[in-house]
Amino acid sequence: MRSPTSLTDPLIPLVADSSTVINLIATGCAPTIIRAVPNRIVAVDVIPGELDTGRQRGRVHADRLQELVDDGHIEIVTLGDSGWVHFETLVAGPAPQTLDDGEAATIAYAVERGAVAIIDEKKGTRICASRFPSLGVVSTVDVLLHPEVRRKLGDAAFTDAVFAALQYAKMAVFPHHLDEILRIIGPERAAQCLSLPKAFRASAPNPAPTEIERGT
DSSP, X not given: OBOGGGGGOTTSOEEEOHXXXXXXXXXXXXXXXXXXXXXXXXXXXXXXXXXXXXXXXXXXXHHHHHHHHHTTSSEEXXXXXXXXXXXXXXHSSOGGGOOOHHHHHHHHHHHHHTOXXXXXXXXXXXXXXXXXXTSEEEOHHHHHTXXXXXXXXXXXXXXXXXXXXXXXXXXXXXXXGHHHHHHHHHHHHHTTOTXXXXXXXXXXXXXXXXXXXXXX
């Protein structure tokens, strides 16, 4: 698995999984973040359909993705012949060795095009490391930690964006990023992020109750 230094080559496209799209939308400043990253960001055409299933639960991620596409921030792409072959190998077989359609399509396109896959699930990264050891794989956190993102947003807005992705989208954070995330958002905010390990949340001070929690 290639390191996040892949993000320093602007000629390599980044292929966003559904979780990445959801995380970026949750920041509240997805266009600014995407513009800050020098790499082109694409999503396979499976992703809009996957997000569309959330409408039944009142989610509007599919609409927000379409807005990003319409504004030219994200490009929708399709798998070629070899991509479909990789896709089939990733969705067929025993459950521990297979992925959902969106994640499989993301990886398949990245393999086919020599791109970098943005994957936030441990299972997906494990399968990539096993089957495609030369494939570039990063996480949404890697994208957010790109130095240009912080520079374009400014420190306060950057901190708020990371916190929003954690709180509202439950953005996954791999162990090697935990200390940095804690430094960015601070222990009080970390205590409110259920996607962070309990040890991090337990060591943080309890936040003051909101008006709703107080019943006011």
